[in-house]
Amino acid sequence: MTNKILLIEDDDRLRRILQLVLLDAEYDVQTAADGQEGIDKWQQWQPQAVLTDLKMEPVDGLAVLNFGKNYDAQTPIIILTAFGTVETAVLAMKDGAFDYLTKPVDNLELLEIVAEALDSRQLLTEDKKELIGSSAIMLKIQQNIKRFAPTDSSVLISGESGTGKELAARGIHQASQHPEGPFIRVNCAAIPHELMESELFGHIQGAFTGATTDREGAFSRADGGTIFLDEIGDLPLQLQPKLLHAVEEKTITPVGSSQTKQINVKILSATNQDLKKMLAQKTFREDLYYRLNTVHIHMPPLRQRDGDLFLVIDHFLHMFGKKFTKPQIMLTPESLELLHAFTWPGNIREVKNVIERAVLSCEGRKINPEHLPSALQISKQIDRRKPVSISTDLHNREKQLITTVLKDCNWNQSEASRALSITRNTLRYRIKKYGISKK
Ligand SMILES: Nc1ncnc2c1ncn2[C@@H]1O[C@H](COP(=O)(O)OP(=O)(O)OP(=O)(O)O)[C@@H](O)[C@H]1O
Ligand SMILES: [Mg+2]
16 A cells, blocks of 8 residues: 655645655655645545644644644654754654654655654554454454444443553444545544534534634544544533434534535444443433444453453563564563553553553663562552462463464464464464473
């Protein structure tokens, strides 16, 4: 698949030159002449990387960066900057930009940075793709995703923070009838209440002060694909009837318009709030709740997913080992024990952060307890329920898991490593280590 690069630059000449350089390198390129046009194209076209100038009128590169962080943090943004604004570019990097290029742009440097940015995205999205886990509860969830994704039913995904609700939503889209269609995420918690209606349904020029042009809303942009209403518990009460109407009738009316538009979207929503409680408090409408909740998927906290912690740790060790070029990285038994004893209130996201920091901070190949946050050490001291020989217990369970999966896969190692989400090398290493054999 050709990589799609969005180029946002107000200088016509430079825009054309850069476009040619990128086209020459066989990228698929679309361009925009200011920040707003860029943001609109981003949503319509879903590029894999974005190059943006900083100083543009009326909407500048920092606004593009801000938009991107909320909309799709996986897509790297490269800043183009004139000599005088390098400091702003450096600030932009702190704010999450991938890198910056100074003008006049060196073509080779441009291609190098774009390639690097795409690589980094690849790494990040690799981890975005699949829900790791082989606990009974996760297998059931994966089954349900396969079963309900291709239907028209709305799906509500609940669960604590960091349990993979967004990942599950993306999985549902991938398994839906229109995986090639758009996947539009709306973060209901991040958008000011007064802008929410326009964000969802769009507006026409002059609908309110500041509405200088027509704007498409999330529902229209998601037409032919999936809309993901994240943090749905934060949707303002007064907007809920309009959303209910959109969900029931599959039609929308932009703010200020009298024309309705038919839309064909799969509707997913997610929340870590207790919607049932909100129903009782009348802060969430019951009719809307039942509409969104045709199918309910609950992402369990990590502490209830027997055995999944290993797989998740292993997955992130590999991912960050690769990312920070420390492929041989491993955990000492003491570290593994600490990770196992912890209860992970921040769930998978927390495991990911802890492993990332550990891989980054350790100098050699081994992650020692000192590379782990102190919260883990404390939890170990106060946790008296755990048996002393956790690591032996851990190894037994891991051995058991690997053996079961191998049997399921008829001892085909490629298949088993895929099912376990570990590399073949790791699988081979474990088979040897535990002395697992067909007999
Ligand atoms: N089962 C899983 N396998 C691999 N990675 C996972 C899994 N679940 C979550 N992650 C990773 O953990 C991080 C958090 O996941 P996600 O954003 O889907 O959580 P969430 O439930 O939406 O959290 P929040 O309520 O805070 O928004 C992401 O980086 C995601 O890729
Ligand atoms: Mg989320």
